[in-house]
Structure formats: C-alpha cells, structure tokens
Amino acid sequence: MTVLDDNIAKLNGYLQRFRDTGILNRIAGADVPGAAGVFENITPVDRSVICEVAHGDATDIDAAARAAHAAFTDWRDMPALERKKILIRVAEGIEARAEEIALCECWDTGQTLKFMSKAALRGAENFRYFADQVVRARDGQHLKSPTLMNVTTRVPIGPVGVITPWNTPFMLSTWKIAPALAAGCTVVHKPAEASPLTARLLVEIAEEAGLPPGVLNTVNGFGEGAGKALCEHPLIKAIAFVGESRTGSLIVKQGADTLKRNHLELGGKNPVIVFEDADLDRALDAVIFMIYSINGERCTSSSRLLVQDSIREEFEDKLIARVNSIKVGHPLDPSTEIGPLVTEEHFKKVTSYFDIATEDGATVAAGGKTVGDEGYFVRPTLFTNASNQMRIAQEEIFGPVLTSIPFKTEEEALQIANDIPYGLTGYLWTNDLTRALRFTDRLEAGMIWVNSENVRHLPTPFGGVKASGIGRDGGDWSFEFYMEQKHVGFATGQHKITRLGAG
Numbered sequence: 001m002t003v004l005d006d007n008i009a010k011l012n013g014y015l016q017r018f019r020d021t022g023i024l025n026r027i028a029g030a031d032v033p034g035a036a037g038v039f040e041n042i043t044p045v046d047r048s049v050i051c052e053v054a055h056g057d058a059t060d061i062d063a064a065a066r067a068a069h070a071a072f073t074d075w076r077d078m079p080a081l082e083r084k085k086i087l088i089r090v091a092e093g094i095e096a097r098a099e100e101i102a103l104c105e106c107w108d109t110g111q112t113l114k115f116m117s118k119a120a121l122r123g124a125e126n127f128r129y130f131a132d133q134v135v136r137a138r139d140g141q142h143l144k145s146p147t148l149m150n151v152t153t154r155v156p157i158g159p160v161g162v163i164t165p166w167n168t169p170f171m172l173s174t175w176k177i178a179p180a181l182a183a184g185c186t187v188v189h190k191p192a193e194a195s196p197l198t199a200r201l202l203v204e205i206a207e208e209a210g211l212p213p214g215v216l217n218t219v220n221g222f223g224e225g226a227g228k229a230l231c232e233h234p235l236i237k238a239i240a241f242v243g244e245s246r247t248g249s250l251i252v253k254q255g256a257d258t259l260k261r262n263h264l265e266l267g268g269k270n271p272v273i274v275f276e277d278a279d280l281d282r283a284l285d286a287v288i289f290m291i292y293s294i295n296g297e298r299c300t301s302s303s304r305l306l307v308q309d310s311i312r313e314e315f316e317d318k319l320i321a322r323v324n325s326i327k328v329g330h331p332l333d334p335s336t337e338i339g340p341l342v343t344e345e346h347f348k349k350v351t352s353y354f355d356i357a358t359e360d361g362a363t364v365a366a367g368g369k370t371v372g373d374e375g376y377f378v379r380p381t382l383f384t385n386a387s388n389q390m391r392i393a394q395e396e397i398f399g400p401v402l403t404s405i406p407f408k409t410e411e412e413a414l415q416i417a418n419d420i421p422y423g424l425t426g427y428l429w430t431n432d433l434t435r436a437l438r439f440t441d442r443l444e445a446g447m448i449w450v451n452s453e454n455v456r457h458l459p460t461p462f463g464g465v466k467a468s469g470i471g472r473d474g475g476d477w478s479f480e481f482y483m484e485q486k487h488v489g490f491a492t493g494q495h496k497i498t499r500l501g502a503g
C-alpha cells in the first residue's frame with residue numbers, strides 16, 4: 001500500500017459519516033437542517049460528490065443570530081481565565097484531529113497535503129495565541145486630567161458574523177473566530193459553499209472543548225442568501241469578511257442599514273521586485289514558493305514578478321526550468337506540489353487567462369495547459385514579455401500563474417508596483433539597504449517583506465490597502481475590531497460644574 005492509498009483509506013473513514021448524514025448547520029449546540037434544503041459538495045480531485053450540505057438561508061441566519069445573541073452575555077461575563085482554558089482546549093482538540101482536518105481540507109479544496117498538513121496546527125496556534133491574550137483584552141489606559149481619573153476599558157462588541165472563503169478555509173476561519181471568541185464575542189460563521197467540511201469539524205471541536213452552545217454557530221449556504229442575511233441582521237454587530245474585493249463592496253452595502261462595523265480582507269495582485277544586486281538564488285526560491293504553493297490560491301501570493309532588465313533573461317530561464325519541474329498530482333500524495341483548482345468555475349476562470357495572455361501579446365513561457373480530464377488540474381504557468389497594462393498583470397487570477405514584467409530603474413519598478421488597484425503585500429529583493437528603506441516607504445501595500453517570502457508572525461498587523469481591504473488583524477489589532485473602547489471619567493474632587501437655572 002502506498003502512502004497515497006493509505007491516505008485515501010483514512011480519508012474515506014473520516015468522510016463516511018458526512019456521506020451518511022450530510023453536513024448540517026450547527027445552531028445553539030444542535031444540528032439543524034437547512035431551511036432551503038441541501039446542496040452538493042463536490043471534490044475538485046475527480047468531480048465526485050463528497051456529501052450533501054445544509055442549504056441555509058435567512059431563516060437559518062436569523063436562528064443563529066438569535067442563538068449568538070442569547071449566548072452573548074454569559075460568554076462576555078465569563079471570567080477571562082475560564083475563557084482562556086476553553087480556548088486552549090479548542091487548540092488541543094484541533095491538534096488531536098489534525099490528520100482528519102488536513103485530509104478533509106485537501107479533498108474539499110484540492111489543496112495539497114504538502115501544505116495542508118500544517119493547516120490544522122496553524123489553526124491551533126491561532127487559538128493558543130489569542131487564548132494568551134484573553135486576560136489583557138479588556139485592559140485600557142488610565143489617563144489622569146486635572147479634575148478626573150479617566151479610565152478606558154474595552155468591551156466585546158456583541159455577536160459577530162464571520163464570512164470566509166475556500167482557500168485554506170480552516171486556517172482562515174480560526175484566524176477570525178479565535179480572536180472574536182477571545183474578545184468575548186459570540187459568532188455566526190458562514191463558511192464558503194465550496195469548502196464546508198472543516199468548518200463543521202471546527203464547531204464540533206469547539207463544543208467538545210467546552211464552548212457553551214450558541215457561542216459559535218455555523219450556517220452553510222451561499223453568499224447571496226445566507227451571507228447577505230448575515231450582513232443585514234440587526235443582532236449582528238460586525239462582519240469579519242475574507243474574500244474577493246467586489247464581494248467586500250457588497251458586504252459594506254448590505255450592512256449599511258444596520259450600521260455594521262466591517263473588517264475586509266480582500267484580493268491582491270502582489271508584486272515581487274527583484275533587483276540585480278539581490279541574492280538571486282534565494283529570490284528565485286521565494287518567487288516560486290510565493291506563487292506556486294497552495295495552488296496559487298493565496299491572497300498574499302506574489303503574482304507579478306518585476307525583474308530588472310540586466311538579469312531578466314537568466315532569472316526567467318532558471319524560473320522556467322523550475323516551473324516545468326513542479327509536480328502536479330493527487331493532493332493526498334505527500335510529494336505533490338500542486339493539486340486541482342477548487343471548483344469548475346474557478347478552473348474556467350484561471351484557464352481563460354491562458355488565451356487572454358496570448359491575445360494581449362505576452363508569451364506563455366511555461367504551463368498554459370490543463371492536466372487530464374478527471375479533475376480541475378492545471379500546469380503551473382508563467383507569462384513573460386508582459387506589460388503592467390495587460391489583464392494578466394492587472395487582474396487577480398488566483399491560481400498557479402505568474403506574470404513576469406521587466407523594469408530598468410528603481411523609479412520604474414516603483415511606478416509599476418503601485419500601478420494597480422490592489423495593495424495587500426509586496427516583496428522586495430535587494431542588498432542595497434537604503435534602496436530597501438526608500439522603496440518600502442513608497443510601496444503601496446499593507447505588508448511588505450524584504451529579502452523574504454511571506455512569513456506570518458501572529459502579533460504583527462495583517463491587512464491591505466486600496467482594494468485589498470480595510471482594517472487589520474493580528475495581536476491587539478484583532479481586539480480593536482471585535483471590541484468597543486469605553487471611556488469612564490471619575491471626578492477626583494469638587495471641580496466647578498456650570499450651574500444653569502440657578503439664578
């Protein structure tokens with residue numbers, strides 16, 4: 001038996017109960033069928049049906065929002081250390097079921113085990129990190145003025161909605177839900193319709209860890225139904241959203257009548273800029289990793305390579321050789337580097353750019369082909385001879401597709417890097433320190449790495465500028481979103497109060 005056979009056998013064991021009963025919504029600690037019936041969950045590996053999923057709509061969202069509302073006061077008032085203990089038990093529960101989470105995630109999304117084997121552990125890390133912050137989450141400042149002792153405190157905003165996408169869904173869900181729970185908020189989670197499996201595992205693990213019923217509720221369904229209803233619900237005080245930029249705009253509109261607070265983590269078309277003075281071997285490794293790992297379905301991927309003219313030919317030659325050697329295959333084979341794209345719709349979108357590239361006059365230097373006809377597999381693709389005005393340079397393709405654009409000078413590189421609606425991340429490769437300082441100062445992005453691929457550190461702020469989002473996660477920034485600042489002034493003496501109507 002190969003490792004792949006073994007993984008498939010284990011996966012089938014884990015999936016059996018979903019095949020038997022489908023995935024139900026979880027509201028107030030109980031399994032609830034979807035008010036709109038069911039929809040089918042398909043694997044991108046061979047297009048077979050994984051299971052049926054509860055199709056939730058406004059009715060289910062209303063029930064979940066009421067459950068989150070009812071559970072809020074007790075959860076908010078639970079002593080911080082008790083809440084911390086529960087969140088740590090959630091982290092332990094995730095670790096205990098890491099294999100199940102990883103295998104289900106791969107089958108559901110097409111992500112490879114090579115990258116998803118760590119997804120559960122990163123999810124657990126999110127819970128551990130924010131569990132450690134629980135005790136100080138409510139702390140504020142004491143600011144003395146001449147007549148008052150001014151105290152600020154923070155209180156959880158209330159029940160919140162979390163809407164997540166299908167790329168690395170488990171990690172992203174924990175990234176939102178862990179700080180919300182740590183802050184003392186209750187949650188209604190609407191996972192992406194294309195990847196419901198691990199959201200179900202998360203709510204089960206959380207409840208087994210002692211999370212009271214109603215503190216985390218999961219409603220499956222589609223954006224225009226359940227998602228929209230969540231944004232519009234008056235009992236939901238804020239929406240933490242991760243997804244496409246145009247959906248982010250809808251989230252804001254839908255929440256306008258109820259004055260929702262929104263946190264938006266949106267799309268990207270991120271530049272990696274390679275100067276001739278860089279460590280080119282390390283730059284090459286990082287360029288490849290940041291677009292071809294996680295199937296290129298990664299908001300922070302460096303999908304635009306800006307490479308200096310003087311080294312372009314040599315750099316691209318090496319790039320082509322490496323891209324052509326990337327292994328596409330079954331996501332549960334541990335040696336596979338790229339698995340299938342998540343859905344038929346997404347597969348069609350990504351492959352449509354193969355023609356768009358040639359129509360626009362770029363060269364398909366590697367890939368540009370689909371693989372087999374069982375699932376949604378594509379060869380990792382590199383476009384060269386591109387200009388920044390082409391669609392392949394301006395639009396988020398969200399697949400293993402890199403567009404290489406040459407530049408001559410630092411000024412030109414900066415102009416190209418910033419000439420884009422997005423501003424999530426940027427990656428700079430140079431050994432000139434003053435250039436790095438200058439460039440990072442003027443590069444329009446929420447997160448920039450110099451001589452490094454994206455290395456996430458939980459206490460640092462995560463988020464984008466321009467069409468890539470509004471707001472920041474990470475460290476205390478997460479609590480800024482899930483909590484309200486409250487000011488209380490205590491008089492320290494008999495200061496003069498202006499008397500009206502006293503003659």
Ligand code: NAD
Nearest residue numbers: 164165166191192223227228243244247265266267268299
């Ligand atoms: P999407 O916007 O299509 O869907 C995301 C979620 O929003 C899904 O759960 C969907 O059902 C829901 N949704 C859709 N329409 C809605 C509506 N009108 N109201 C409420 N909810 C609605 O995104 P996707 O295709 O699932 O994910 C890929 C996108 O996510 C990419 O653009 C990627 O860059 C982005 N992303 C961003 C980050 C980040 O941190 N900036 C991280 C991961 C993914």
